[in-house]
Amino acid sequence: MLKRTLLSLLFPLALGKPVEGDQSQKRYAIMDNDWGNAGFVPFLLALDGGMEVLALVSDTANSWQPQTAMHALSSLEAGNLSCIPVYAGATWPLINTPHRFQAWESIHGKLPWEGAFAPENQTAEAQGNDPTSGDPNRIVKAALKEGVPKTTVNNSTSAANFMVETVHKYPGQVSIYSAGALTNVALAVRMDPNFASLAKELVIMGGYVDGNMMRATGNYLVADINSDINLMIDPEAAKIALNADFPSIIIAGNVANQVMATKEYLDEVYQVKNRYTELFHKYQSLDFPFWDETAAALMVDPSISRNHSTVYIDVDVAYGSPSYGNIQVYQKSLAPVGLRNVTYVNEIDGAKLKDMMKHAMQHPKSCSDIK
Numbered sequence: 501m502l503k504r505t506l507l508s509l510l511f512p513l514a515l516g517k518p519v520e521g522d523q524s525q526k527r528y529a530i531m532d533n534d535w536g537n538a539g540f541v542p543f544l545l546a547l548d549g550g551m552e553v554l555a556l557v558s559d560t561a562n563s564w565q566p567q568t569a570m571h572a573l574s575s576l577e578a579g580n581l582s583c584i585p586v587y588a589g590a591t592w593p594l595i596n597t598p599h600r601f602q603a604w605e606s607i608h609g610k611l612p613w614e615g616a617f618a619p620e621n622q623t624a625e626a627q628g629n630d631p632t633s634g635d636p637n638r639i640v641k642a643a644l645k646e647g648v649p650k651t652t653v654n655n656s657t658s659a660a661n662f663m664v665e666t667v668h669k670y671p672g673q674v675s676i677y678s679a680g681a682l683t684n685v686a687l688a689v690r691m692d693p694n695f696a697s698l699a700k701e702l703v704i705m706g707g708y709v710d711g712n713m714m715r716a717t718g719n720y721l722v723a724d725i726n727s728d729i730n731l732m733i734d735p736e737a738a739k740i741a742l743n744a745d746f747p748s749i750i751i752a753g754n755v756a757n758q759v760m761a762t763k764e765y766l767d768e769v770y771q772v773k774n775r776y777t778e779l780f781h782k783y784q785s786l787d788f789p790f791w792d793e794t795a796a797a798l799m800v801d802p803s804i805s806r807n808h809s810t811v812y813i814d815v816d817v818a819y820g821s822p823s824y825g826n827i828q829v830y831q832k833s834l835a836p837v838g839l840r841n842v843t844y845v846n847e848i849d850g851a852k853l854k855d856m857m858k859h860a861m862q863h864p865k866s867c868s869d870i871k
């Protein structure tokens with residue numbers, strides 16, 4: 501920042517414009533997700549917004565980590581973006597397992613979307629569903645509808661270690677984006693006491709509040725989109741990550757349900773034909789809102805937030821609790837000791853999100869643009 505100020509004083513005409521070659525102005529992202537068939541929009545948004553995506557990282561949430569890493573690789577291949585490496589995250593949550601989760605459900609009720617912890621179903625896998633329960637290391641090729649990757653993960657180091665090393669390399673410049681479980685982020689936080697404070701920010705998708713009545717009175721789909729699988733897969737990791745001293749934490753929770761996919765929008769994006777618009781048109785479900793895209797857009801351009809609350813945050817880690825893995829929010833004067841404040845976004849400019857997504861997909865950056 502100091503360097504920027506000095507430059508601005510010396511070259512007042514350059515004010516407001518990043519100086520060519522000034523690396524201290526650069527924004528970097530490491531994007532951690534449970535990647536899927538049409539999961540590329542978040543990294544396309546980051547690239548389109550001028551961020552350098554240093555790596556994609558895989559985690560276990562909708563499916564097991566080895567499978568989501570395959571989706572990450574093939575999503576990059578689809579646009580000649582394999583110069584971006586993929587690091588494999590942790591396959592297992594810190595302590596949770598399918599058995600432990602299913603035992604919790606037998607007491608507290610079934611979650612409409614169980615992600616990787618749904619019972620194994622080979623019929624569903626043969627029909628193209630990602631693997632759930634069973635052997636976490638199996639790859640279900642039928643579910644890699646966007647293509648079976650030819651590239652492989654960079655297994656020279658772990659995802660958590662890559663995150664730690666990277667924030668030391670570019671202190672204050674690396675956004676950690678997480679739209680699946682927070683396992684890798686929690687591991688990085690525990691491995692290095694300076695990790696969180698050296699990052700620029702943590703931006704997550706997940707962390708719904710006050711969804712109970714909606715889950716009770718809405719149909720199955722409404723119950724589904726108001727249940728918090730990203731945090732519930734690994735509640736302990738979510739607590740570690742959300743209590744860590746990142747300079748800023750931005751939460752796309754309830755707001756992630758604001759902008760729904762529609763047929764009209766999918767058709768509009770597909771007016772320009774390329775591999776990404778084609779995959780988006782084919783595989784973006786019309787039942788779901790733009791969850792991970794909302795979080796990515798908030799990272800790229802926080803000004804799309806129309807309304808946010810600053811709240812102190814915790815994650816319920818009591819296994820015996822019906823809200824195990826869900827967040828609790830507090831105002832400062834009533835918050836228990838040890839919690840920190842976060843930016844909880846309540847509303848975004850939905851039209852702007854759609855414009856950003858459309859531009860990122862219709863004009864995707866490829867390795868020749870970014871290197």
Ligand SMILES: *[C@@H]1O[C@H](CO)[C@@H](O)[C@H](O)[C@H]1NC(C)=O
Pocket residue numbers: 578579580774775866
């Ligand atoms: C990717 O590279 C291949 C071969 O070089 C080329 O044919 C294709 O048009 C490229 N695709 C994109 C999306 O840039």
Ligand SMILES: *[C@@H]1O[C@H](CO)[C@@H](O)[C@H](O)[C@H]1NC(C)=O
Pocket residue numbers: 621622623624627
């Ligand atoms: C397994 O998946 C198939 C195909 O989606 C579905 O019809 C069936 O009900 C599932 N079985 C169970 C036990 O959920």
Ligand SMILES: *[C@@H]1O[C@H](CO)[C@@H](O)[C@H](O)[C@H]1NC(C)=O
Pocket residue numbers: 585654655656657662
């Ligand atoms: C894998 O990542 C390491 C850094 O973690 C890097 O030094 C190496 O060049 C990468 N390997 C490949 C094949 O890209």
Ligand SMILES: *[C@@H]1O[C@H](CO)[C@@H](O)[C@H](O)[C@H]1NC(C)=O
Pocket residue numbers: 652653655
């Ligand atoms: C890394 O991955 C490559 C190819 O996927 C494999 O041949 C190699 O054994 C792996 N190395 C380690 C240490 O797992």
Ligand SMILES: *[C@@H]1O[C@H](CO)[C@@H](O)[C@H](O)[C@H]1NC(C)=O
Pocket residue numbers: 807808846
């Ligand atoms: C901002 O969001 C909060 C929480 O949803 C709501 O109570 C408040 O009325 C909103 N403020 C404005 C100006 O829309």
Ligand SMILES: *[C@@H]1O[C@H](CO)[C@@H](O)[C@H](O)[C@H]1NC(C)=O
Pocket residue numbers: 810841
């Ligand atoms: C959030 O917490 C930080 C660190 O304690 C503090 O500096 C900041 O003023 C707080 N923000 C708000 C809006 O309360």
